[in-house]
Amino acid sequence: xxxxxxxxxxxxxxxxxxxxxxxxxxxxxxxxxxxxxxxxxxxxxxxxxxxxxxxxxxxxxxxxxxxxxxxxxxxxxxxxxxxxxxxxxxxxxxxxxxxxxxxxxxxxxxxxxxxxxxxxxxxxxxxxxxxxxxxxxxxxxxxxxxxxxxxxxxxxxxxxxxxxxxxxxxxxxxxxxxxxxxxxxxxxxxxxxxxxxxxxxxxxxxxxxxxxxxxxxxxxxxxxxxxxxxxxxxxxxxxxxxxxxxxxxxxxxxxxxxxxxxxxxxxxxxxxxxxxxxxxxxxxxxxxxxxxxxxxxxxxxxxxxxxxxxxxxxxxxxxxxxxxxxxxxxxx
Numbered sequence: 001x002x003x004x005x006x007x008x009x010x011x012x013x014x015x016x017x018x019x020x021x022x023x024x025x026x027x028x029x030x031x032x033x034x035x036x037x038x039x040x041x042x043x044x045x046x047x048x049x050x051x052x053x054x055x056x057x058x059x060x061x062x063x064x065x066x067x068x069x070x071x072x073x074x075x076x077x078x079x080x081x082x083x084x085x086x087x088x089x090x091x092x093x094x095x096x097x098x099x100x101x102x103x104x105x106x107x108x109x110x111x112x113x114x115x116x117x118x119x120x121x122x123x124x125x126x127x128x129x130x131x132x133x134x135x136x137x138x139x140x141x142x143x144x145x146x147x148x149x150x151x152x153x154x155x156x157x158x159x160x161x162x163x164x165x166x167x168x169x170x171x172x173x174x175x176x177x178x179x180x181x182x183x184x185x186x187x188x189x190x191x192x193x194x195x196x197x198x199x200x201x202x203x204x205x206x207x208x209x210x211x212x213x214x215x216x217x218x219x220x221x222x223x224x225x226x227x228x229x230x231x232x233x234x235x236x237x238x239x240x241x242x243x244x245x246x247x248x249x250x251x252x253x254x255x256x257x258x259x260x261x262x263x264x265x266x267x268x269x270x271x272x273x274x275x276x277x278x279x280x281x282x283x284x285x286x287x288x289x290x291x292x293x294x295x296x297x298x299x300x301x302x303x304x305x306x307x308x309x310x311x312x313x314x315x316x317x318x319x320x321x322x323x324x325x326x327x328x329x330x331x332x
Contacts, residue, residue: 002110009075010037011040013093023055026100027103035063038064041069071168072172086158088157088160115188116192118192120147121152123149136202144200163183182235217310225324245310254270286300
């Protein structure tokens with residue numbers, strides 16, 4: 001049997017207990033080591049006592065360490081340095097492994113060829129059956145088709161260290177997995193799809209969550225700097241609506257500028273273009289959803305705000321990462 005460790009970066013959310021309980025109850029060979037990396041800036045160690053109790057006997061082989069609130073990429077690197085097993089299975093703290101996960105992981109690792117650097121798990125996102133999913137629920141469901149997702153990803157420890165681990169310049173749980181995958185592929189390693197299944201529930205969120213996620217556009221700018229303008233294609237990532245957001249924002253700004261300078265007719269035309277673009281975006285999000293009053297109001301409000309927010313984070317990322325060192329240029 002191939003030995004493995006499990007590393008879980010966590011902010012000690014309510015979901016951690018379910019994550020650990022699912023791991024403890026899964027059939028099959030257990031991990032040699034479990035490392036919980038507490039990534040809160042000022043962790044309260046007592047908060048981890050209850051989640052650890054659900055591990056049962058696995059608690060004896062569990063280590064809790066702290067990474068100082070530097071983001072999931074840095075937390076995973078901290079966990080990587082703490083384990084000795086030849087394979088590391090990374091899990092997010094809001095997932096629940098399947099009942100046969102340990103058995104299936106052992107099979108995935110046994111079947112990994114010498115050129116396989118990583119084996120990805122199958123992510124399942126449960127959606128409500130009695131109604132259409134909301135915009136947030138559909139976004140989470142997209143994780144089921146995402147490539148290279150580290151919510152459940154097993155990596156050879158030697159491979160991970162060879163490529164210097166995760167890039168800690170990615171401070172959010174976004175694009176750090178695609179960046180690592182591209183570096184693995186560039187180094188000649190293969191990333192294989194495994195059989196094991198992990199459940200990723202949709203976590204509760206307020207109506208402004210889609211606005212906050214626009215910060216990911218800054219990470220996209222870093223990806224462009226590190227991997228070139230075609231990184232979307234190489235990483236098999238959806239292109240998204242950034243171009244539309246840029247156009248809508250530019251049209252809105254033009255309408256304001258033209259109105260201020262007294263060009264009323266041109267301002268009206270630009271305003272009409274802004275309204276058309278914003279309306280199309282809002283309807284694209286409303287149409288497939290439950291269309292409740294709350295959901296429609298949320299989509300209307302956030303559809304007005306998302307294009308300028310996405311534009312701001314994109315240009316902010318381009319400026320902030322303009323001198324970001326490429327991996328081949330970084331000092332050893």
